[in-house]
Amino acid sequence: MGHWCRICGHSKPNEQFTGKGHRNHICKQCSKKPKADILKVEQTEEIYRFLSQSNISAKNIKRLVELCASNDAEVAQLASIVLEVARIKPGKKRRLKVLARERGDLLDQMRETGLIFAHHH
Ligand SMILES: [Zn+2]
Known part of the structure; x- marks a missing residue:
């Protein structure tokens, strides 16, 4: 089960999200932007x-x-x-x-x- 990132618009695996990123729907990559x-x-x-x-x-x-x-x-x-x-x-x-x-x-x-x-x- 993946998770959707509202910044890049991609669905990514759960490990691409930190705890906080999960809640905010921002993947690890985008959170570095x-x-x-x-x-x-x-x-x-x-x-x-x-x-x-x-x-x-x-x-x-x-x-x-x-x-x-x-x-x-x-x-x-x-x-x-x-x-x-x-x-x-x-x-x-x-x-x-x-x-x-x-x-x-x-x-x-x-x-x-x-x-x-x-x-x-
Ligand atoms: Zn993203």
């Missing part, structure tokens, strides 16, 4: 999750504003796209229709970054 790399994976997941929710709450928006200030350019970019989406249409229902009508550019950015898949999730 710089903190910034691990944080990036976590924050990217967080941003994608917001889009898959039926509603992006005011609390989520606050968090997105924080993530927009990330030192990681990719994280900051994803956060800024989702933040704009949330401000236009926090609810998932009819979101793509509204964006297509009002903000085609934002919809294009969602397609380019793959964020659109999170919406369909």
